[in-house]
Amino acid sequence: MIYSARNLSIEIDSSALVHDISFDIKAGKILALAGASGSGKTVTCLSPFGLHASRASGSAMLLDQEIIGLDEQKLAPIRARDVGFIFQQPLTALTPHMTIAAHLTEASMQAGIAPSHKRLVEMLNRVELSRPADKLRQYPHQLSGGERQRICIAMGIAHAPKLLVADEPTSALDAELRCDIMLLLRDICRAENMAMLLVSHDLASIESSADDVILLQKGRVAEASTTRKLVQKPKSEYAQRLMAATPRMGEALLPSPPIGDRLIDARAMHVNFPRPFQFFRNKSDDIMVRAVRNVSLTIGQGETLAIVGGSGSGKSTLARAIAGLGPLSAGQILWRGQPLSTKRNRKNRALMQPVFQDPIASLDPKWRVRDIILEPQKYLLDAISDVLSAEELLLEVGLEAEFADRFPAQLSGGQAQRVAIARALSVNPQLLILDEATSALDPLAAHSIAQTLENLQKERSLALLMVTHDLALARRMAHQIGVMKDGQLVEYQSKHQLFADPQHDATRTLIKNSH
């Protein structure tokens, strides 16, 4: 037994975060702690090692040594010797002014050995990084997110720890990379006979890697079993709800509601950004960053069009151009057959409204919900027919009328996103533009927002343009799916067509990497 917890409880300022968790991890095995945000999974894995401000009680035995109650002076050498850590954000987990070689050397020194250049190259080969000799000389910011997470893994295992603690190691990465990194971690664990404690909010992504899983709900164990059992036959009610809320590629394709008149007809759209000014420019460089190239699409009344693609594929830029919030360099957008000017007038603004990814950040913290919701009406009043009250709008998005007097800080993430949707609806738009509108929320909240949107779509015959990295979500909600890569719409199909017979490599890769 490498690591075992008995009746582990964690509290912060005498309010309990986690109650009575027990588990064991053997060498070569992976235990996943899963659950929604705020369920206590991260504190459970970090607090016993002194890496969180909370206080742990109960028992946690690492290699037959009790670590609960040890002070930082005793814990630091234990962390350095026996445990490796991998965190969520590879972008910020590395020290910006140290080269990769310096990072790896420091990590190896935990075991007391200064590594040779050859050994450093081996370490990078182990995490499947190409051109290791070049990488050693580089600084973290010169590498991509996936490469940096591989460096973090190489550092985490540099001193041959007995236990690897990985806190959401893949959730900051693209879907395509998530699979690769998860498999790499699994293989390393098996090969080095290392125990791994894995934290993830995404049940689908741990399915193929973790042996056992503990599902946490508000700091208590909702279900503990093997991963296979939990995913295929969840016993607890919470696990069942969670599994139902998570869109999966395997589920049945439901028929979509009918589509009405054509609202948007966008033709040959291009969005270019000038590159930052450079005094001495390489002649070969393009002066423009071509973020969106020659994209044409249509959206009908009551239709959901999903734009999917990896980060940097241009999907958000495209959505912003259609919403009139970002530049459109060339091309034409027709609304019911009439051209829309690039600079929108007030009537045009009321036709389509955006909802953004981070619900808290898109609400002014100093305003009451009522004022937030009604603000668009103030400026676009002459452009709209039906004027709804804040209370009516709140009810429509599934919140009680009492929320009107609250401030954004008093809302959960899901509630805040509902408020943002109510604000968008306040001017009776015919099209909502959703930029990753559910991806910052935990599966249950995301699912219930998605349902609310579907209901709104039926009642108002609202069109939805959703930008998402989550193909399974697009599969569940959309009529049509467009796949973007490097600024181009490489595939644009009805969802039935797209999944039955994907045409482009990018689509096939996306499907392969989705769960």
Add this chain to the structure above:
Amino acid sequence: MLRLILRRLWMAIPTLFAIIILSFLLMRFAPGGPFDGERPLSPETKAALESSYGLDKPIWEQILLYVGRILQGDFGPSLIYRDFTVNELIAQGLPISLLIGGLALLLACAIGISAGLIAASKAGQAIDEILMLLATILTALPTFVTGPLLVLIFAFSLGWFPVSGMDENISWVVLPVIALSLPIAGAIMKLVRAGLAVQLSQDHLRSARARGLSPVKRLFRHALRPALVPAASYLGPAAAGVLTGAVVIETIFGLPGLGRYFVQGALNRDYPLVLGVVTLYAGLIIAFNLLADLMYGWLDPRMRDS
């Protein structure tokens, strides 16, 4: 790197040029002239003097002549110190000003960085509060208060250093350098403390802690360098502060540096002298800003590529 230097030097040219023209015009629009003394000169003498210095020509012609001379490295004759050219006066004063200013900047960095480090590593404790209060006091106290105060204590009462002027023994630099450095040290202290507070809460420090690194290693190896970026960006304004502060300090300590010529020149409408010193100051400040930009790249490699 070389590109950055070349680009900045290239951009410095129009900046310097604009500063020269602006200060030239400002000086001319200020009432009075170089030959308006307590005892008025006869109109004929004044006109003769003005024509011999070219002051009777149209202003645009004067500007052209002046800029033309500067391009040849000649700042012209002083109108007040009649037997000297501005170049000679600058050559006399500059070494003293550079010595005092340079030492003051170094001292300010040494005090500011070490005090900021101590305060940040003891964040929230009494020593942190005391150091930050001290920093506020230092930045708030003008040099014309601290200068005489230092003289009173260390020169008059204790007799460790000379009261004013220069002598054989180099100890005359101590008090002016300290007085000049204190307000800048206070500002750097605050910037370093704040920069470290930001860095210490970053993910990469948590990673370092997870690897079991000692607090000292975390502070020096992982936090300090990026934390110095705000302090480095203060280098340009700090250099300006040292130069203008020197005007006061040189007067208090009776030192024949550039600052004194600057004040005298401005009061007496010694156009070439003031313009010469202004051009020099502007050049120095541009150079310090360039130095700060080069330091960014070293402190945080992310800035090299952006």
